[in-house]
Amino acid sequence: MDSADAGGTAPAGRPVGTRLPPGDFGVVLAALRARRGWSVREFARRANVSEGQICNLESGVRNPTPAVAAACDKAFGTGGDLVELAGDGRRGARAEAVVDAGPVIAGYERILRELKDIGRSNGPRSVTASMKSITRVLTDAAPRAVGEQRAQIWLLASRFAEYTGWMAQEAGNPAEALRWTSIAVRWGADGGDETVAAYALVRRALIAQHRGDTRAAIDFADRAARHPAAGPVIRAHAARRAAQGHARLGEAEACREALERFRSHAAEVTDARVPHWGPRVENGNPRLIEASCMLGLRRFEEAADLFAAELRCLPAAPADSNSRARFAVRQATALAGIGGLEDACRIVEAALPVIERIDSATVRAELRRFVDLARTRKAGPGQIALLDASATLASR
Template sequence: MGDFGVELARLRARRGWTVRELARRASVSEGQICNLESGRRNPTPAVAAACDAAFGAGGVLAELAGAARRGRQAGQPVEVDSLLAGYQRILEELKDIGRSVGPRLVDAPLRSVARILIDTASQGGAGPDRHHEVWLLASRFAEYTGWMAQEAANFAEASRWTDLAVRWGGNGGDGTMAAYALVRKAFMAEHRGDPAAAIGLAGRAAEQAAATPLIRAHAARREAQGHASLGDYEACREALERSRGHAHEDNRRGARWGPRIENGNPRLIEASCMVSLRRFEQAADLFAIELDRHPAVPPDPNSRTRLTIRQARALVGIDDLDQACHVIEAVLPTVRSLDSATIRAELGRFVHQVRPRRVTPGQRNLVEAAAAVADGRQPEREVLG
């Protein structure tokens, strides 16, 4: 499902190829690939065949290129059920890729699909009775595009796409995205090191009339982390309790914005807060129970890597430097492959926490290797002596 550019970008993301790698394999220019994925150009038969051969796509891309050249007659409605089902599957697949390798491979296909969906909705291609469904799906793509921009540390783009998600969700008759957008902006404020602003934004999100219990649960978690960063234990505990209460309410009303709440283990969230509160022994115990005894939770590499680094920080806090360094050594290749700015920032906090301590030469090598990865540099050494 999808036009040539979307399918090209999806196949590239699934292979883990950069634009440069695909251009090399297909013997075309990088500019051509970018123009095709963004929808600015339709492919010639020769380019379509070259890309098809590079992927071994069995003629799928050539057929899509032919369909693009034939085009749809003006005013002819699209098959809405097929469009919605197809692009929803593509969104879920792109999310899986984003959780596994970070934002760089999924940005182009996310933007391409969003453009197709808003063109379909705004030009009446879905008909008067179904256009709101297309707007809502476009809003979901915009929301995830914003999250990937945040993971790439581009906060201006993250904010812009989040605002687009609010607008397009409103066009589709769903005001819940406006509430969840405040949660997202609270996360951005937290990442910028402004916990007071994060608490304020999360509180505003929870007060929105359109906020679902799910959104209020996410908002309470952001509040809890903000209070933890400010050292307010009681306020943090109260927010964690509110989050648990909202998570158990009926979350079927409205769109499901944000991560699935059931994937956010409340004990791991509590452990993260305890690290910020410098209650390291309590945090280390919680992490040991939830991460070491349940190695498949959380299931996606992004969340597990982030939490594993926090576990290492807790271990540093209780002076178990040897175990902390071994934990970090094991996770460094994953940090590099994920290419997540928020995870690199978490790794930077580990480095900052360890550097003032007396460590062995092997541990010092590991810490400097972690610092290089946190800064986006290639480390010279990555092993303990």
């Protein structure tokens, strides 16, 4: 993350030209910083400017002076491109209000999408510092904005906070995940959006599920589905969580009913843009969700068949290493359940480097479940060695 050519820049000493990310000076600055995983404090130290200056630049409150632009250019190694951009894009910003926050909002929306891609492929520690510092920039900017743009900035800050909470859970810190989820609800309300309060209950269901409180997970999911602000997307997410909870409790009929609700609500989604909380329902695979439920019900043969059919057809998506690793381990667990330990170990062996790289607490929990089940089967020396390596990684 710290190399000279990271984040769209060329090696030191070589101009990068059009390889700068799109946007005005502040947005480009934030994008470059986010790609390196630098906090505001770290970037300020490297550029030898104050943290307040960085926040004002990134939120569009201030224009860069030539000296500050040159310092930023040197810190990023952009070969004069940031200096040129600062000269081209100067505008009359003032401290009491963001002047035309539209570019700031659009730019940070792009950065959020980019950070999510990085988080899915490289894990929470690669994006957490950037997520937290960008929320600071946005919350500093929001009070200075006017009219509808103020609400839009608060909503964007809420989306950053929600994803920061998810990354905290992926890093194995559920208390921090809950804290950021609560912050997202508050900032969403400041932006006039109550749907985040409904989605927060879905997140709480997932957190309860991972700490082993399955009844609480189902209760949170049901409350999310009943929330007055919940639309089809949130109800679909809630039904999915309820289905997996009932599966873990062995409640097959309740699981089936929840899966039917998931499919029904997912079919109602007609606008992929709103609400914007959680993963895209339309990108989900109902058959993989069903396979996961069959695994929870210990219907290993059904689960293995579903995973084999769906993962074989799943398009390669390197940017979503997290999901692919998660489903691969679940497939291996199903295979181990029907005695296919050789195939299961082969799948896990291929996934271990990815699991180590993304360092996801939720994926490691899946790996622990695989190891626990696989160790009840007869294993050869090579398989025992793989299970030992998997157990070590899972317990990290």
